Amino acid sequence: MKTYFSIGEMSKINNISIQALRYYDQIDLFKPNYINPKNHYRYYHIKQFFYLDIIKYLKYINTPLAEIKSIINSGPETMYSFLDAQEAVIRAKVDKLQRSQQLINMRKSQLAAQLLLKKQELGKVYTRTIPERPILKVACARITPYDEPDLYMHELAAFLEKAGSLVDNHYGCIYPLKPYSSSAAIHYEAVYTSVVTQPLIPLSSKISSGLIPAGKYLCIAFEWSSEHYYRYYSKLLTAANKRKLPPNALVYEVSLPNNYNSAQKENFITELQILINN
Amino acid sequence: MKTYFSIGEMSKINNISIQALRYYDQIDLFKPNYINPKNHYRYYHIKQFFYLDIIKYLKYINTPLAEIKSIINSGPETMYSFLDAQEAVIRAKVDKLQRSQQLINMRKSQLAAQLLLKKQELGKVYTRTIPERPILKVACARITPYDEPDLYMHELAAFLEKAGSLVDNHYGCIYPLKPYSSSAAIHYEAVYTSVVTQPLIPLSSKISSGLIPAGKYLCIAFEWSSEHYYRYYSKLLTAANKRKLPPNALVYEVSLPNNYNSAQKENFITELQILINN
Structure with missing residues (x-):
């Protein structure tokens, strides 16, 4: 089973632009898991799909990137309180x-x-x-x-x-x-x-x-x-x-x-x- | 009864910023009705309140300014079809x-x-x-x-x-x-x-x-x-x-x-x- 993926493969498989992946790497939000020491090519591991989906989920519910970064570095308690607050934000938008x-x-x-x-x-x-x-x-x-x-x-x-x-x-x-x-x-x-x-x-x-x-x-x-x-x-x-x-x-x-x-x-x-x- | 209002009065009474009024004037969206020939001060007529409210209404329902400009230069038929389309746009946003x-x-x-x-x-x-x-x-x-x-x-x-x-x-x-x-x-x-x-x-x-x-x-x-x-x-x-x-x-x-x-x-x-x- 293939376990390492180039940025181009990652982009295609996970329906996200190469630019977005590069930017996430730059701001330390989501980084390739392995860098080839010879040619410095960067690779993502298949296990990272799951974590990219968490980021995509948070984006889908309108979370700004800076906030996503802080949430994914926290645990389930913080995620819960964040979702609670975000639900209220979305409810207000729906009301309007x-x-x-x-x-x-x-x-x-x-x-x-x-x-x-x-x-x-x-x-x-x-x-x-x-x-x-x-x-x-x-x-x-x-x-x-x-x-x-x-x-x-x-x-x-x-x-x-x-x-x-x-x-x-x-x-x-x-x-x-x-x-x-x-x-x-x-x-x-x-x-x-x-x-x-x-x-x-x-x-x-x-x-x-x-x-x-x-x-x-x-x-x-x-x-x-x-x-x-x-x-x-x-x-x-x-x-x-x-x-x-x-x-x-x-x-x-x-x-x-x-x-x-x-x-x-x-x-x-x-x-x-x-x-x-x- | 006072019928003419300076841009400052207009802003205060109609809860809209002076900047927005100036910008609306500049882009020919909503212009002061009277310019004093001596000092070139610009005045809005009280009857314009009603028309400003139409613009505010269209903004409230998320209409871009360029589109507002085209709608207010049309008649009730165009307004109706626009609202019909805008309703679908808003419905899609609410669904998401x-x-x-x-x-x-x-x-x-x-x-x-x-x-x-x-x-x-x-x-x-x-x-x-x-x-x-x-x-x-x-x-x-x-x-x-x-x-x-x-x-x-x-x-x-x-x-x-x-x-x-x-x-x-x-x-x-x-x-x-x-x-x-x-x-x-x-x-x-x-x-x-x-x-x-x-x-x-x-x-x-x-x-x-x-x-x-x-x-x-x-x-x-x-x-x-x-x-x-x-x-x-x-x-x-x-x-x-x-x-x-x-x-x-x-x-x-x-x-x-x-x-x-x-x-x-x-x-x-x-x-x-x-x-x-x-």
């Missing part, structure tokens, strides 16, 4: 990636809805079913469709960031369904953003969590314009009045960006939504 | 990390068992309960405790690597329980390694999967030595013979390294295990 995945899924379903809206005839009243939406909302002081809700939106973004999450750029406003005399008479009660799960840090006096119920909604969609807002609102109100809604009905206004670059002209598609049954 | 976690957990439980063995009196027969072990095994041709099973071990390691997993340096040998005349008469039937789950790629003619049953095992532990192997085996056999085991009983030989550096002297603790009831 899974939060990213949830954010992506939420955003994807919003984008899918937005792409459907684009196919909807703008300026016409229609109904559609919307699933339950967990939200985080901030109470507003007297802002109307003419004003900029950006500071409120920013409060939600900053809050979510503090909680270790991220806002997903999906904002909405809430106000009571009423016969207003103009857009300027509409006062938003709250600005909200969708969240995957409610944040675990305590809410502040202004920020609270909530749920927009699942159900069938009466809607109208249009290109955002403060100028034409009232016209679309009135059309939706007329349709709503034919349905005898409860006196405390709410309007959810959702605006979705059609472009993502602040250097371009603002372009949002807005949908007003009124729950008609759940 | 979760496999690492499983490997770590398996190794931790093996190390815990090894640390218990160390407290066991060496060279004495005892019983202990061992949970079920899924294994991958390779059939052996006539090797004894005097030979090197390293090539067989390597076959398993290479196979697992091809299957996208990794060997965890926990090897064992299996042979029939019999009254051998010496160690040299013992012939291993198979060399195995523990696996978290069975690999999904097809097995070869030599490599097969198996399960070592959970149950109570009659064991003896000693520092590995081919010289003294037979003495410990005989002691275990004598104890086993008092228990009337079935004629086809097997011996599982497990060796665990006490050090991890091939430059040090080999030092394994070996345990021979015979299932007495499950």
Whole structure:
């Protein structure tokens, strides 16, 4: 049975580059077991395969080389505590990636809805079913469709960031369904953003969590314009009045960006939504 | 309401470094909306917060800056397909990390068992309960405790690597329980390694999967030595013979390294295990 292997054979058999083996030798991490005294060729012993696998294992679980060097010069107790710590590191990475995945899924379903809206005839009243939406909302002081809700939106973004999450750029406003005399008479009660799960840090006096119920909604969609807002609102109100809604009905206004670059002209598609049954 | 913000204010309010903002400006990713014609100071508009959050969101989900630049200059359709692809990338990362976690957990439980063995009196027969072990095994041709099973071990390691997993340096040998005349008469039937789950790629003619049953095992532990192997085996056999085991009983030989550096002297603790009831 062959027991000694050149660096080239070692590389091929153990699926590791010659460069890596040379570097491991250089930094005294993993050295050839035998040097031919005549030609100074370096050879690895077959028994070293097992030890190389330990190094490969530690690399696979994301251990830096310096740490690998210290671990392989220790015993099983140190290996155990290291693995324990490394498990926590990996768990944290998985958690962060899974939060990213949830954010992506939420955003994807919003984008899918937005792409459907684009196919909807703008300026016409229609109904559609919307699933339950967990939200985080901030109470507003007297802002109307003419004003900029950006500071409120920013409060939600900053809050979510503090909680270790991220806002997903999906904002909405809430106000009571009423016969207003103009857009300027509409006062938003709250600005909200969708969240995957409610944040675990305590809410502040202004920020609270909530749920927009699942159900069938009466809607109208249009290109955002403060100028034409009232016209679309009135059309939706007329349709709503034919349905005898409860006196405390709410309007959810959702605006979705059609472009993502602040250097371009603002372009949002807005949908007003009124729950008609759940 | 304040609508223009200096780079310092922008940095503070939006939790992003001034360096990052300068760099985003330089590469035309995100530029101040207004430059004072007199002093050339650069200002961001409050409406830009929303667009900065889009960039932060894309960074959070691990998007390289070059790709962010191309996405924010596109529309919702491109954003959707990008998120779809990015979700798959993240899912693959999570899968790999979760496999690492499983490997770590398996190794931790093996190390815990090894640390218990160390407290066991060496060279004495005892019983202990061992949970079920899924294994991958390779059939052996006539090797004894005097030979090197390293090539067989390597076959398993290479196979697992091809299957996208990794060997965890926990090897064992299996042979029939019999009254051998010496160690040299013992012939291993198979060399195995523990696996978290069975690999999904097809097995070869030599490599097969198996399960070592959970149950109570009659064991003896000693520092590995081919010289003294037979003495410990005989002691275990004598104890086993008092228990009337079935004629086809097997011996599982497990060796665990006490050090991890091939430059040090080999030092394994070996345990021979015979299932007495499950």
